[in-house]
Amino acid sequence: MSAQLIKGTEIREQILEEITAEVAQIKEKHGVVPGLVTILVGENPASISYVTLKIKTAHRVGFTEIQDTQPVDISEADLLALIDKYNKDDSINGILVQVPLPKHIDDKKVLNAIDPDKDVDGFHPVNVGRLMIGGDEVKFPPCTPAGIQEMIIRAGVETSGAEVVVVGRSNIVGKPIANMMLQKGKGANATVTIVHTRTKDLAAHCKRADILIVAAGVPDLVKPEWIKPGACVIDVGVNRVGVNEKSGKAILKGDVDFDAAKEIAGCITPVPGGVGPMTITMLMLNTLKSLKFKLGIE
Numbered sequence: 420m421s422a423q424l425i426k427g428t429e430i431r432e433q434i435l436e437e438i439t440a441e442v443a444q445i446k447e448k449h450g451v452v453p454g455l456v457t458i459l460v461g462e463n464p465a466s467i468s469y470v471t472l473k474i475k476t477a478h479r480v481g482f483t484e485i486q487d488t489q490p491v492d493i494s495e496a497d498l499l500a501l502i503d504k505y506n507k508d509d510s511i512n513g514i515l516v517q518v519p520l521p522k523h524i525d526d527k528k529v530l531n532a533i534d535p536d537k538d539v540d541g542f543h544p545v546n547v548g549r550l551m552i553g554g555d556e557v558k559f560p561p562c563t564p565a566g567i568q569e570m571i572i573r574a575g576v577e578t579s580g581a582e583v584v585v586v587g588r589s590n591i592v593g594k595p596i597a598n599m600m601l602q603k604g605k606g607a608n609a610t611v612t613i614v615h616t617r618t619k620d621l622a623a624h625c626k627r628a629d630i631l632i633v634a635a636g637v638p639d640l641v642k643p644e645w646i647k648p649g650a651c652v653i654d655v656g657v658n659r660v661g662v663n664e665k666s667g668k669a670i671l672k673g674d675v676d677f678d679a680a681k682e683i684a685g686c687i688t689p690v691p692g693g694v695g696p697m698t699i700t701m702l703m704l705n706t707l708k709s710l711k712f713k714l715g716i717e
């Protein structure tokens with residue numbers, strides 16, 4: 420039997436509609452809308468297309484969006500001063516600095532200069548700490564892991580007591596999603612294992628998973644025989660495996676052998692159209708939350 424498809428494209432639409440409605444309500448009651456600034460340094464084409472999508476989505480949900488593009492040779496000091504300006508700007512609730520930054524600028528120094536209460540990406544050490552503590556401490560969960568958890572919740576998958584296996588231990592996906600799934604609360608309370616390149620028997624761990632979250636960046640790493648029948652499989656991997664000759668677009672593949680896995684899993688995310696669309700969606704949600712924290716209504 421074929422697995423239920425968890426479509427990020429559909430969940431994105433639901434969440435963006437919810438955000439749009441809430442923004443309109445807040446505007447009516449409080450006379451303000453969330454403000455998001457995106458700082459882009461230089462003209463990296465991949466960064467430009469990602470930033471363009473962020474701006475489009477922010478406009479769609481009714482935010483004020485500032486696109487601040489800086490020359491590639493901006494000094495680190497000037498970039499830090501710019502961040503300080505937005506930290507102090509009351510109309511801005513979220514600050515994003517698109518990475519990678521040019522080599523003469525220290526990414527870490529810049530990201531750490533963002534006010535943690537405007538760090539809607541959730542990468543500032545203060546927000547990483549808040550996530551680790553869990554519960555009411557959490558302000559801005561990082562966007563891709565937050566999207567994964569939201570998909571699991573909206574697909575109706577039971578997480579309490581579930582065996583969750585996370586493949587990958589990066590700071591942006593593996594470690595935070597593992598941490599989120601083991602916290603007390605909705606969409607969590609799971610028993611979590613993280614596996615990586617030094618794990619002795621990857622297959623054996625994956626086979627135990629009621630929920631298997633794969634973020635390795637290796638096409639078809641997870642074989643169908645590693646999947647427990649009926650498991651929920653979340654494939655975070657986005658791998659360019661070629662180019663479509665007709666459209667000229669990249670051919671994308673996940674970390675899971677999707678065609679075979681969908682015959683075994685209970686539910687599964689496709690690539691593309693699975694986790695991918697959730698990241699910017701959760702960024703919008705974090706920016707809305709930031710304004711709500713400020714207004715004391717979250």
Ligand code: NAP
Nearest residue numbers: 563587588589592615616634635636655656657694695698
């Ligand atoms: P990363 O920083 O490269 O980390 C990959 C992790 O996977 C590492 O912890 C690595 O282990 C582990 N790993 C790699 N090969 C493995 C193997 N053969 N067996 C077991 N573990 C293995 O990657 P990332 O940033 O987390 O991203 C992972 C994937 O998700 C990429 O394809 C990326 O494009 C995608 N992604 C998608 C979204 C989205 O859709 N919105 C967002 C972020 C990332 P070691 O630590 O031992 O090296």
